[in-house]
Amino acid sequence: xxxxxxxxxxxxxxxxxxxxxxxxxxxxxxxxxxxxxxxxxxxxxxxxxxxxxxxxxxxxxxxxxxxxxxxxxxxxxxxxxxxxxxxxxxxxxxxxxxxxxxxxxxxxxxxxxxxxxxxxxxxxxxxxxxxxxxxxxx
Numbered sequence: 001x002x003x004x005x006x007x008x009x010x011x012x013x014x015x016x017x018x019x020x021x022x023x024x025x026x027x028x029x030x031x032x033x034x035x036x037x038x039x040x041x042x043x044x045x046x047x048x049x050x051x052x053x054x055x056x057x058x059x060x061x062x063x064x065x066x067x068x069x070x071x072x073x074x075x076x077x078x079x080x081x082x083x084x085x086x087x088x089x090x091x092x093x094x095x096x097x098x099x100x101x102x103x104x105x106x107x108x109x110x111x112x113x114x115x116x117x118x119x120x121x122x123x124x125x126x127x128x129x130x131x132x133x134x135x136x137x138x
Contacts (some may be wrong), residue, residue, distance in 0.1 A: 006039060008034060
C-alpha cells in the first residue's frame with residue numbers, strides 16, 4: 001500500500017489516498033470538497049510505503065541482531081548470578097574456623113583424617129602473606 005496525492009480538476013483541492021500500487025492508475029477518486037473527479041499528481045517528497053510481514057531483509061536482520069545481543073547479555077547475567085557453593089570448614093556438620101581444626105576434631109573422634117589434607121593445603125595457599133616494609137631512600 002502506498003499514499004498518493006490526488007488533485008481535484010475543478011477546485012484544485014489536494015487529498016491523500018492510500019491505495020495498492022496496482023490500483024493507482026485505475027482508481028476513480030472524487031474530491032472530498034466538491035465531489036468532482038480528481039486525478040493523480042506526482043509529489044516525490046510525499047512517498048510512503050508500508051512493508052507488511054516478516055520477510056523483509058532489513059527488519060529481519062535488525063531483529064536477529066537484537067535477539068543475539070540480548071541473548072548474549074542474558075547469558076552473561078545468568079553466569080554472574082549463579083551461586084557458587086564453597087565448602088566451609090566443618091566436621092560432621094559442625095562448622096569450625098579452619099580445616100586444621102576440623103581435622104583435629106575428626107582425629108579426636110577416631111575418624112580417618114586423610115581427606116582433610118588437600119583442603120588444609122588449599123587453605124594455607126589462600127592465606128595472604130604479610131608484605132615486606134619498604135625502606136625510605138634519601
